[in-house]
Amino acid sequence: MTNSIREIPLSEAFLVIGSNTTENHPVIGSMIKREVIRNKKKLVVVDPRRIELAKYADVFLQIKPGTNIAILNGLAHVILKEKLYNAEYVSGRCEGFEELKKTLEKYTPEHVAAICGLDDPSLIAKAARILAEAKPMALYYCMGITQFKSGVNGVKCCANLQMLLGNIGIAGGGVNPLRGQSNVQGACDMGALNAVYPAYQPVASEDNKAKFREAWKTALDLSVKPGLTIVEALNGAIAGDVKALYVLGENPVMSDPNQHHVIEAMEKLDFVVVQDIMMTETAQYADVVFPGYAFLEKEGTVSNTERRVQLMHRVVEPAGDSREDWLILTQLANRMGVPWEYGSAREIFDEIRKVTPSYAGITYERLEKELIQWPCPNEGHPGTQYLHREKFSRGLGLMSAIEYTPPAEDVDPEYPVILTTGRILEHFHTGTMSRNSRILEKTVNENFVEINPNEASNYNIKDGELVSVSTRRGSIRIKARVTDRPKPNVAFIPFHFAEAAANKLTIDALDPTCKIPEYKVCACKIEKINM
Amino acid sequence: MESIQLTINGKQLAGHRGQTILEVAGENNIDIPHLCYHPRISKTGACRICLVRVNGTMLKTACTEPVIADMDVVTEDAEISQIRTGLLEMLLSEGCHNCLYCEWNGECELQRLCQKYDVQEPSGVFKNRERTVDTESSNGLRRNENRCILCGRCVKACGEIQMQGVWNFTGRGSSTTLTSDMFAKLGDSSCVMCGTCVQLCPTGALSFQTVLGRGQAWDLKKETSVCIYCGVGCQIDFYTNKEGQLVKAIGNENGPNEGHLCVKGRFGFDFVQSDKRLTKPLIKKNGKFEEASWDEALDLVSSKLTEIKSKSGPDSIMAFSSAKCTNEENYLMQKFMRAVIGTNNVDHCARL
Ligand code: SF4
Numbered sequence: 001m002t003n004s005i006r007e008i009p010l011s012e013a014f015l016v017i018g019s020n021t022t023e024n025h026p027v028i029g030s031m032i033k034r035e036v037i038r039n040k041k042k043l044v045v046v047d048p049r050r051i052e053l054a055k056y057a058d059v060f061l062q063i064k065p066g067t068n069i070a071i072l073n074g075l076a077h078v079i080l081k082e083k084l085y086n087a088e089y090v091s092g093r094c095e096g097f098e099e100l101k102k103t104l105e106k107y108t109p110e111h112v113a114a115i116c117g118l119d120d121p122s123l124i125a126k127a128a129r130i131l132a133e134a135k136p137m138a139l140y141y142c143m144g145i146t147q148f149k150s151g152v153n154g155v156k157c158c159a160n161l162q163m164l165l166g167n168i169g170i171a172g173g174g175v176n177p178l179r180g181q182s183n184v185q186g187a188c189d190m191g192a193l194n195a196v197y198p199a200y201q202p203v204a205s206e207d208n209k210a211k212f213r214e215a216w217k218t219a220l221d222l223s224v225k226p227g228l229t230i231v232e233a234l235n236g237a238i239a240g241d242v243k244a245l246y247v248l249g250e251n252p253v254m255s256d257p258n259q260h261h262v263i264e265a266m267e268k269l270d271f272v273v274v275q276d277i278m279m280t281e282t283a284q285y286a287d288v289v290f291p292g293y294a295f296l297e298k299e300g301t302v303s304n305t306e307r308r309v310q311l312m313h314r315v316v317e318p319a320g321d322s323r324e325d326w327l328i329l330t331q332l333a334n335r336m337g338v339p340w341e342y343g344s345a346r347e348i349f350d351e352i353r354k355v356t357p358s359y360a361g362i363t364y365e366r367l368e369k370e371l372i373q374w375p376c377p378n379e380g381h382p383g384t385q386y387l388h389r390e391k392f393s394r395g396l397g398l399m400s401a402i403e404y405t406p407p408a409e410d411v412d413p414e415y416p417v418i419l420t421t422g423r424i425l426e427h428f429h430t431g432t433m434s435r436n437s438r439i440l441e442k443t444v445n446e447n448f449v450e451i452n453p454n455e456a457s458n459y460n461i462k463d464g465e466l467v468s469v470s471t472r473r474g475s476i477r478i479k480a481r482v483t484d485r486p487k488p489n490v491a492f493i494p495f496h497f498a499e500a501a502a503n504k505l506t507i508d509a510l511d512p513t514c515k516i517p518e519y520k521v522c523a524c525k526i527e528k529i530n531m
Numbered sequence: 532m533e534s535i536q537l538t539i540n541g542k543q544l545a546g547h548r549g550q551t552i553l554e555v556a557g558e559n560n561i562d563i564p565h566l567c568y569h570p571r572i573s574k575t576g577a578c579r580i581c582l583v584r585v586n587g588t589m590l591k592t593a594c595t596e597p598v599i600a601d602m603d604v605v606t607e608d609a610e611i612s613q614i615r616t617g618l619l620e621m622l623l624s625e626g627c628h629n630c631l632y633c634e635w636n637g638e639c640e641l642q643r644l645c646q647k648y649d650v651q652e653p654s655g656v657f658k659n660r661e662r663t664v665d666t667e668s669s670n671g672l673r674r675n676e677n678r679c680i681l682c683g684r685c686v687k688a689c690g691e692i693q694m695q696g697v698w699n700f701t702g703r704g705s706s707t708t709l710t711s712d713m714f715a716k717l718g719d720s721s722c723v724m725c726g727t728c729v730q731l732c733p734t735g736a737l738s739f740q741t742v743l744g745r746g747q748a749w750d751l752k753k754e755t756s757v758c759i760y761c762g763v764g765c766q767i768d769f770y771t772n773k774e775g776q777l778v779k780a781i782g783n784e785n786g787p788n789e790g791h792l793c794v795k796g797r798f799g800f801d802f803v804q805s806d807k808r809l810t811k812p813l814i815k816k817n818g819k820f821e822e823a824s825w826d827e828a829l830d831l832v833s834s835k836l837t838e839i840k841s842k843s844g845p846d847s848i849m850a851f852s853s854a855k856c857t858n859e860e861n862y863l864m865q866k867f868m869r870a871v872i873g874t875n876n877v878d879h880c881a882r883l
């Protein structure tokens with residue numbers, strides 16, 4: 001997030017797009033709800049499903065999955081045309097405006113409504129006016145923006161809108177992605193990414209290479225060639241280029257798109273190591289399984305969605321003969337001839353501070369008593385509540401002219417319904433943790449497909465009936481939940497349940513820049529099982 | 532903010548405009564007994580336990596009375612003690628408070644006050660009404676209305692923090708009761724089991740279902756960590772009993788969550804002590820996993836990775852790091868791949 005959770009009360013309006021906040025980030029969802037209901041703040045919700053927040057929205061735009069760019073361009077079009085944008089901010093702090101303007105010309109409410117499947121184009125103009133008039137306005141988004149082959153462009157369109165309105169670099173505004181896992185932010189910050197060292201320093205740079213060779217005192221010639229992403233590595237495994245895989249606390253067999261393809265890759269690999277807390281669907285394919293510590297057995301830091309670094313303390317004694325994840329890696333490095341000598345998470349953090357400029361000022365001692373958000377360049381620095389305060393990190397804010405492109409897979413007579421996937425309140429990701437938590441599992445213990453009453457009557461399906469959902473990649477049996485939450489002709493399946501795994505169905509089309517898979521849209525068919 | 536000078540119990544103190552007597556007292560570690568007040572919800576002024584004497588004469592509820600310049604506040608005197616004792620006796624006599632069976636024994640705010648004011652068992656002048664006891668319908672919460680003192684904290688917890696509006700008062704006067712969405716059973720209501728109402732309830736009227744273990748309040752140990760689920764990063768105080776079992780999770784007020792949690796943070800932690808946990812390294816032999824020693828498993832992985840690296844090059848090895856692991860672990864994983872294996876093939880599920 002560019003901004004902070006505690007700024008939610010400062011926002012006068014919210015645009016929530018592609019985020020089912022009250023289920024996936026419930027505490028933030030409640031905070032937004034509180035502002036809207038109790039303090040009469042404005043709310044615009046854009047989502048293919050009538051999510052809970054839609055109930056409280058001033059305008060709810062129920063768009064077709066995969067049409068975010070069109071709707072964001074449509075909102076920007078109205079803001080430009082009615083001169084509701086912040087001209088001073090745009091000319092003083094941004095670049096690329098003229099080009100953006102040209103591109104936006106054709107995104108009239110009528111054109112956009114046709115793409116997005118909206119009946120009433122005037123709602124787009126209404127939403128645009130609400131968002132432009134309330135200052136500051138905060139934009140919140142989640143995987144409903146990013147999990148498309150055009151995901152990166154969707155994010156850029158969010159930034160365009162907030163730059164036009166002058167809502168970046170002020171308290172209560174911002175472009176605020178909600179991170180889906182406890183430490184996605186930190187894993188990115190730490191360079192657990194194929195192309196960057198910690199603090200997003202590119203591996204391709206010779207300077208960075210020299211810097212890290214020096215810091216790590218390594219004899220090895222660090223590679224300047226960016227590595228593979230997860231989906232690329234799985235393809236590489238099938239092609240035979242990738243031979244070994246080390247999986248730390250992930251469950252790609254459940255979480256990655258096109259499960260059949262993932263399993264093929266796992267089977268093809270020569271050697272698989274899985275380090276986890278349970279025998280996951282992925283661990284089944286391992287040659288060696290290392291038992292790691294679970295979160296309540298660990299000490300260390302995690303960084304939340306607002307860049308706040310927080311300490312975890314050990315709550316319970318570790319299970320059996322399991323070991324800390326960092327210790328396992330250290331012992332392995334030692335065996336491979338590299339003399340690492342870490343004795344605690346704190347010692348590792350001290351090294352992180354040295355090579356990660358945004359974390360340089362953060363210490364365990366400070367974290368015990370202070371709220372610190374990176375960037376925090378030195379120990380006297382209070383941390384950063386919101387980014388881009390006086391100017392953008394890159395200097396001028398870059399507005400990008402972006403055209404709408406349709407998703408990889410369109411519906412056709414054979415697969416006539418759009419399938420989208422996501423999470424529910426009670427469960428998390430692949431279920432390794434939540435489905436082994438008694439109360440959560442008791443509350444929701446089976447998967448379901450949400451279908452609109454329209455489809456239900458077309459296919460003669462009753463609520464609670466077992467149906468089959470198929471795509472070009474696979475087919476599952478699953479209970480139907482008939483509800484007007486999804487837009488007509490859209491079905492929704494959560495992906496937490498191994499016994500009816502949504503990712504048997506999803507497509508592995510990737511965003512060309514960041515390689516995110518298109519989980520949020522593919523074409524499916526729904527069939528009655530008992531005729 | 533305009534500063535205001537006042538005296539509480541003879542001590543010169545400074546507050547600022549807009550604060551109440553209770554808030555200024557709290558900031559200065561002066562304890563004023565209270566029940567319906569909680570810093571996270573709007574003020575009620577219903578229980579009247581927080582009565583204090585202002586300027587030698589008037590009695591005011593400290594939780595609603597704003598501070599004004601030169602105010603002279605006394606938080607306890609003979610008359611106030613007597614009133615508090617009387618109020619507590621009434622609260623007790625309307626319900627049925629047997630601490631022996633109560634999950635909140637030892638942490639109950641009502642119990643603490645009754646002990647402080649030496650309140651005795653009620654004489655039975657009030658007839659007990661039939662009240663709702665519902666320990667089963669909800670997977671997460673238990674309810675025993677005999678312990679309810681109608682302070683309204685749960686109503687506001689749900690209506691102002693979770694924004695679900697499940698709890699409400701119904702009826703009047705001595706027949707006032709709580710309802711959950713007008714349903715008799717909590718399990719049938721729209722409750723999303725965030726547990727905020729339980730966290731704010733000052734008695735044992737609302738409590739949690741057992742997650743793993745139980746234990747007496749004075750035996751429980753508390754440690755703070757961060758929720759493992761979504762990226763909000765709620766801080767949670769986890770309680771363990773003498774046997775080391777996890778007992779409950781309470782939202783920490785200093786976290787980004789300001790004390791609030793969702794159902795996952797509240798109840799999704801017992802997997803840590805589940806018997807499905809892996810406890811020994813495993814090596815697959817002839818298609819079957821067999822337990823192994825750490826030395827054996829580490830040696831095998833190290834020799835295999837070394838062999839593959841020398842035969843097929845470092846770029847033939849890939850690591851998936853984890854968005855559920857700590858910064859330290861992610862740092863070490865990327866360093867391992869880059870500086871030990873010699874490849875940039877490391878990624879995690881940020882995109883998934
Ligand atoms: S658990 Fe949460 S949703 Fe349920 S009644 Fe209590 S505060 Fe409301």
Ligand code: SF4
Pocket residue numbers: 024025026027028758759760761762763764765788791792793794795796797
């Ligand atoms: S308690 Fe809920 S909202 Fe808070 S971090 Fe955990 S999953 Fe997210």
